[in-house]
Amino acid sequence: MSSQLRETGPDTAPRAAAPAESARPRPILLIEDTPSLQMVYRSVLASAGHRVAVAGTAAEGLTRFREVLPSVVLLDLMLPDRNGLDLMQDMLRLRPETNVIVITANGSINKAVEAMRAGAHEFLVKPFDEQRFLGAVENATLARPTPRARRPEPEPEGPASLTGAFLGSSETMARIHAKIRSAARSMATVFITGESGTGKELCALAVHSNSSRATGPFIALNCGAIPQDLLESEVFGHVKGSFTGAIADKPGAAAAADGGTLFLDEICEMAPALQTKLLRFLQTSMVQPVGATRPRKVNVRIVCATNRDPLDAVRRGHFREDLYYRLYVVPIHMPPLRERGDDVIEIAETALARFAAEEGREFIGLDPQVQALFRHHPWPGNVRQVLNVIRNIVVLNDGGLVTMRMLPDDFAAHPPVEDADLPRPPPTAEMPVLDNLIGRTLAEIEQIVIEATIARHGGSVPKAARVLDVSPSTLYRKRETWKS
Template sequence: MFPSPKDDKRKLSPCTAPTGSDPECIGSSWQMQQVFDRITAAARSMATVFITGESGTGKEICAQAVHAASTRATGPFVPLNCAAIPHDLLESEVFGHLKGAFTGAVANKPGAATVANGGTLFLDEICEMDLDLQTKLLRFLQTSTIQPVGASQARKVDVRIVCATNRDPMEEVRRGRFREDLFYRLHVVPIHLPPLRERGEDVIEIARRALVRFSAEEGRSFAAFAPDVEAMFRALPWPGNVRQLLNVVRHAVVLNDGRVVTRDMLPLGLHRDGDRVPPRHGTAEEASRLGIDDLVGKSLAEIEQMVIEETIAREGGSVPRAARVLDVSPSTLYRKREAWARQAEAV
């Protein structure tokens, strides 16, 4: 599991989550073991941590784990979602403002950087931050000082920055939407959270732990999943990652009761996804048998999907390795596959 405040800060044991712990915080796959090792190393440092991963992979929980295992664990952990706050208010939310600084500023307000003094400031969806504010954030990182909106003098704060994004930050830099100097200032200790579909048996481990927890919370008696349910869980692409899996498990627990979760207890949308899984893999197999004559008459979008799926299949299902072969970022492939899944669901 991700380390918690009770864990030994020097001897973390990521795979020994006690029963009832947060099901988002576990995983025995080698991919997650690398994540846990990186968290342990990052926690000992004051360096800025940059977390990447698709939506629903647990980026905020990862940030909390870094904070909880650090020497700042007794200080505040302050999360701020840069995508959820209007751009014209984000500066005030980060750095604070003085009374009368702008219309509606009826009182002094400490910003997130001040509230996080002595602890950790988590900037989620950092790539959504306006370029002007990126400049001020860079100055803050260089000087450890903040200047609230309307203030004439800067003040010193002691804050560690952890940030996250579901985008490819280097692609954002190339497109001019994210400052390169800020990227290198923030991207000191990178941690990439793999999508659930690449984590092997973690999907079953997480689902079982979630079933125990949610059954206890809802007063149900569930203890296991039917074999065909677990087989479906292994095969599904899970575009919503761990967040989607937990939603599915809670749905089954809340609306049903018994000892075993069966397929008929799962959301209808998941049934449609499960029924489409074999053809989805077949598309890649079919593409491997096609010659140039077979591609003529297909749209470029169809050909692109076939080539991408075949490359992923040849790379053993690894999207990062396929991305290297295709010379694109992994997040580009993830976004395309999510779009294809949504299109298929709409049919």
């Protein structure tokens, strides 16, 4: 495997590179002992334009490190011949400017904190998705090698360099790029909203990557995926013996993010009692683990996100009003894909090229009929759904031009979004009067009101959703339920 990148460096000491060679970015070194994961990670990195050197053991990894002299290393902590953290320290002694992303299957924050303190740039906990993986690599690639050094501000004319993970040239995304650029330069708390699949974590990572904290850790915590009785421990940590099962001290995510950014996803799912402690933390920057007697100060920037309406959660009593106003300083709304125009075509064609390369297929683009359908499809799953559809097409077809017959069988389950440029049927129903609702069940009344509102707005689900103050994807899901 080492022969695959022999041209990237000599067998012994590095020799002077030719001017053309020196201009090329150094390859990424991947140290992973599982062959299937080696293949997956290398394929994803290669498809994103990175050169990759691969090693399966610590000994081979150190040899390849001396040969390749990478600026970024992806390091699995569980290697067959040696502890990954010890190997990382050897590499950093040889080249302190190296950015190491550690990969572990251990979901404990303990490992993350230990790795960060030992000099890691960032950590990833298996399993992680492709976008999170590439975002971490891009962050490490762009970061300055000097620890805690401020990176130069991004060029104003280059949104691609600002958030390379975001595809799309629409005016909507241009505004998002500009807002991220401005927010990244400040210390203000960023509150990201948007439907599932719109890229909220990528937005948070872009804010971090373009801030003065880019060389610090980026710690992401999904408040909706952790049991409420464990969430406080995950955020603030605990001391040994503080509760049943606390067999050792454990720093929390807030401590792990010291000097960097703490991303709290699905913030509206946080338990009220923990919201009080989070508010105190925001006011004092002091962390007190469960069972500890003394707090300690940390330097953390908070970025949070939710796919709910946070103000509605405040009205319903699910989210503290004072915490809302403390967090809702710089709001960034990630728009649903159906509101981004031709961005869906750019995303689909980019995904088509990437997946085709991975699967060894030859595709030449999207048929005009497919493009038209994609433009007017509701995409309730947003970018994630586009990627799934394209992956399905690439896997089940040999190549050529993507035509209507290649689309997944269930793709037509969601009707196209009504667009201003498309002919609309005249309204066929009027909003019912109260007398027509008496005697009906609440579910029936809900269906009548929703369908009548959609009809009154020319069949436009997004417009009806704005009137009803709900997400359009909620209305699409309800209508699908009524059809079944």
